[in-house]
Amino acid sequence: MSKKESIQYAFVKSIPVLCSYIFLGMAYGILMQQAGFAWYYSVLVSMSIYTGAFQFVLTTLLASGASILTIAVTALFMNSRQTFYSLSYVDVFNQMGRKKLFMIHSLTDETFAVNYTLDLPAEDKRKVMFPLAIMCHCYWVCGSLLGSVLGQLIPFSTDGIDFCMTALFVIIFVDQWEKAERHFPALLGLGVAVACLLIFGENQFMLPALIIVSAVLVLYNSRTGKAVSAE
Amino acid sequence: MTAYILFAILVSAMITFGLRALPFAVFSGNRSMPGWLKQLGTILPSSIMAVLVVYCLKAVKSDVIGTGIPSAIAVAVVVLSYKWKHSTFLSIILGTVAYMILIRLM
Numbered sequence: 001m002s003k004k005e006s007i008q009y010a011f012v013k014s015i016p017v018l019c020s021y022i023f024l025g026m027a028y029g030i031l032m033q034q035a036g037f038a039w040y041y042s043v044l045v046s047m048s049i050y051t052g053a054f055q056f057v058l059t060t061l062l063a064s065g066a067s068i069l070t071i072a073v074t075a076l077f078m079n080s081r082q083t084f085y086s087l088s089y090v091d092v093f094n095q096m097g098r099k100k101l102f103m104i105h106s107l108t109d110e111t112f113a114v115n116y117t118l119d120l121p122a123e124d125k126r127k128v129m130f131p132l133a134i135m136c137h138c139y140w141v142c143g144s145l146l147g148s149v150l151g152q153l154i155p156f157s158t159d160g161i162d163f164c165m166t167a168l169f170v171i172i173f174v175d176q177w178e179k180a181e182r183h184f185p186a187l188l189g190l191g192v193a194v195a196c197l198l199i200f201g202e203n204q205f206m207l208p209a210l211i212i213v214s215a216v217l218v219l220y221n222s223r224t225g226k227a228v229s230a231e
Numbered sequence: 232m233t234a235y236i237l238f239a240i241l242v243s244a245m246i247t248f249g250l251r252a253l254p255f256a257v258f259s260g261n262r263s264m265p266g267w268l269k270q271l272g273t274i275l276p277s278s279i280m281a282v283l284v285v286y287c288l289k290a291v292k293s294d295v296i297g298t299g300i301p302s303a304i305a306v307a308v309v310v311l312s313y314k315w316k317h318s319t320f321l322s323i324i325l326g327t328v329a330y331m332i333l334i335r336l337m
Binding site: 065100112176190194 | 239240243247251252253255259268271272274275276278279281285289290292302305306309313314319322326335
């Protein structure tokens with residue numbers, strides 16, 4: 001795959017993220033503007049932190065003058081799910097040389113999912129993942145900038161456009177379902193996530209859900225592994 | 232005030248990067264990932280995708296009519312259109328347009 005082809009391929013794959021990040025980024029920029037922050041703060045946060053939900057919460061924390069400790073603990077809890085995404089990419093990113101640090105920084109819910117949809121040989125995959133990561137990061141920063149500069153100048157309501165990301169996750173889920181021999185991991189994820197949502201509520205369910213899912217999968221792997229070696 | 236904001240952003244950025252880099256920091260150089268963790272890394276995405284679907288639809292819990300019904304219909308549109316054509320792009324557009332129309336009607 002040539003450099004040009006890999007960039008074209010990356011752009012096509014990035015379109016769902018484009019729809020989502022531009023508008024979600026704008027929503028973030030508008031929120032920052034309303035809270036009284038200059039545009040360069042939105043850009044700085046979107047460049048250096050680069051997470052969806054936490055950035056929104058950080059705005060309210062900063063506006064209310066929350067302590068650094070509160071902010072640190074919130075960052076730790078809200079973003080700890082990122083560790084689970086990295087876990088699946090240790091081997092891939094370790095082969096990407098100097099690009100590795102940027103790849104680690106730019107791994108989000110969305111880029112994790114889109115990387116997963118790349119149906120390519122390992123070498124081509126690495127060629128596509130880097131431009132894809134840069135594009136997605138640009139969409140997010142540009143969205144934030146647009147939102148904080150234009151504010152509420154947008155003449156129409158874009159409410160609900162962020163559903164494109166939900167749609168992408170649903171499509172990947174269906175795709176995995178069709179390809180998988182065993183549906184246990186997918187069903188486990190659904191069941192545990194819904195249970196944790198009901199128990200821990202909207203803002204706190206991701207971390208317990210991921211911990212429980214991981215623990216069950218480790219047990220599941222060790223049992224199926226034994227079953228295979230016993231055959 | 233500026234110092235406080237910048238410091239808060241710096242701390243948040245460092246923590247977020249640290250969380251992303253954790254598996255890389257633990258398993259670098261001659262310390263390779265143990266087998267069970269590698270296996271987990273391979274199988275985890277199938278579960279995470281399901282968790283992310285729930286994550287996107289979490290608002291349904293607090294607003295069953297206004298968000299829940301549009302979400303349920305839009306997800307059905309995505310699944311059925313994807314089963315029909317297997318075109319990611321088409322399904323995203325159909326689902327998102329359906330959702331945007333429905334939340335205005337509800």
